[in-house]
Amino acid sequence: MSGIAEVTKGLWKENPTFRLLLGMCPTLATTTACDSAVGMGASAMFVLVASNVAVSALRNVIPDRMRLPCFIVLIATFVTIVDLCLNAFFHDIHKALGIFIPLIVVNCIILGRAEAFASKRGVWDSFLDGVGMGLGFTVGLLCLATIREVLGNGTWFGLPVTPEGYQILVFALPPGAFITLGFLIGAMNHVEERRKANG
């Protein structure tokens, strides 16, 4: 697989949000506003790229039966670094994301990519995979957050879009997250089936 394909597969074919359905907890919880979705996506992407590279670099050193503890220690370290840096330099985003930053440790995408990809492939491929998956996750969150913020709050990245009084509050709440996610997955499957049917 070429380098570009490693990146683009995370955007569509193996999109973590809409196709692999991984990392659902932050997907549903942090997409009420676009800036927190981007904050979440960027944080996850940083951790993903760093852990992919680290796991891949150490893949011949880490003994097979001790690999999970080692992966977790590495991932937890990167997550804590993100947590501290956000808290220090992007205090508002850190406050908005709250518990979901520490929870990146248990995000299935990250351990999933370490286990399924980085522990078997070279450093460069793993780096590209991390970038692709991270981008896919971020774009997925942003799609969801755009719909939810515009409909539920009438704004996009805090900029007013719809006039006061024309908000559909439910989209800013958990039920709206599930409904929006369902329809986005449905739309994506529909497009995919069309593509397959056309050859």
Added chain:
Amino acid sequence: MSGFAGDAKAISVVVVIGAVCAAGLAFVKGQTEGAIKAARLQETAAAVERVVPAGCKVRLDEERAGATECPDYRKKAPATAGGKPGCFDVYPAYFEDGRLCAVAVRNSNTEGYGGRIEVLAGFAGLENEETLVLTRIYVLSHSETPGLGSLIATAQDKPPEEWGIDRKKVFGLNFRNRVLKDFSFTVKKGTEATEGEVMAITAATISSRAVTKAVGESSRWVKENLGAIREKLAAAPGPSADGGAQ
């Protein structure tokens, strides 16, 4: 790989990885610690700045950001203790010449519809009980029903000049520039509320009552401890204890 040599290698790899990670984290923590503290102080200072009159300068050090133990004059009566155990947090703001200008008092209770409500209230006119004025409030945290109880925080991030005059639309107007001796902290429904009372939010009477109770407690405390507040917070802290310092 098996046997003792394998075990030893596996253990040592984990230990080394753990140690390297720990060292890295210690380094990052050292680098960010000051910035985190400053950001927290900044956050509190920004909230305090909102509720005190324009022209008052907020100066916070760690003691005044409520980080230290609760001195006697700030203790709550046990019966009303809720949230942060039995302590009013008070943040001073000063005139340019260093005299005490206003204080912001943080109080909380768990009587909201969705539980805990935390409110910051600003008080000016600290000369005596007659001149005491509630300048405005700021809801620091709540978990009220979105669209109903959450209206207690409507427009509070905008400057008060943009709030309009309709108490029905902006709950904060109920607590805007009220002379305390003429204000009763009783919650009334819609049109029945007079100027000296609080107009409840439609369909969110419980949330309205919880906020009013928290602010009322703070007001009573300020009234009863005016002397102590003036005395303890009289002098502006030195420049070394300015808002953003470590």
Added chain:
Amino acid sequence: MSETRLLLQSSPHVRDVSSVQGIMHTVILSLVPALIAGVVFFGWRALAVTVVAVASCLAVEAAILRLAGKPVKTALVDGSAIITGLLLAMNLPSNLPFWMVGVGAVVAIGVAKHAYGGLGNNPFNPALVARVFMLIAFPGAMTSWPVTTCNGATDVLTAATPLGIMKMEGAAAAMQAASWWDLFIGNVGGCLGETSALALLLGGLFLLWRRVISYEIPVAFIGTVAAGTAVAWLVDPTKYPDPLWQVLSGGVMLGAWFMATDMVTSPVTRKGMLLFGVGCGVVTCVIRLLGGYPEGVSFSILVMNGLTPLIDRYVKPARFGAEAAQAEGGKA
């Protein structure tokens, strides 16, 4: 269509002239009294909301059928979208902005009905899904109720419903705000089609007479609400009004006769229906007496809609003759 499946059930089969269209038209007819009551008590705005709801439900139905490449005309004349629109309107306050009614129609037809596969496949009552969606989406607009025109009020005046008053101020204030007679004829605040117990009863009895619905669900539902609230009333009459008041107020009548009896989303057996009705009543009582919302009828029916497949699975119809054999065998 890849395969044609025949549903096989053991004989005897009953032949009947009823059709989807016939049933739907009867249901529409049965809702007319409640609609008239809504217009009488809340003015022409109530009719306007109803017309907008029905029209937008039909429009959404047509648009989706067209997109999906299904025949548009037959599905439109069967009346199911009209009923969804009518029931949705009945569950809305008459002063609701029209665009919100439109959003409700999109949710009812688009999300609750066609996302699940269209008529006959929806597990939840579409009108109720839309109502609950709107309750969460527009909490302010969906909980400010216009005062009935009989009380000499202008359009803008709003007041709490009797059940809302009960939640906030106890039984005495609630019963003062609305007498039994007010509740019976519908002279109280509330959704435009839910207030008049008299009109809903007329429609419900008409459905019963035309055998579109059977008595099990309404009777079990209303009976359970009466029993549950009677217990609360005996325990603390200062906080809870008497059971008759409770049964006449809120959405119990509308829910029990028209929403819970929806054929698609309720059990098929008589025992199952009884269980369904009792379940609705229990959930309604729990929400009304102990919960945060003043009224729980729509939530209760949706909860029981979700349990319907389970009820149908465990309450199976006895094979023909099996009951008689069991009776002869001397059941303990």
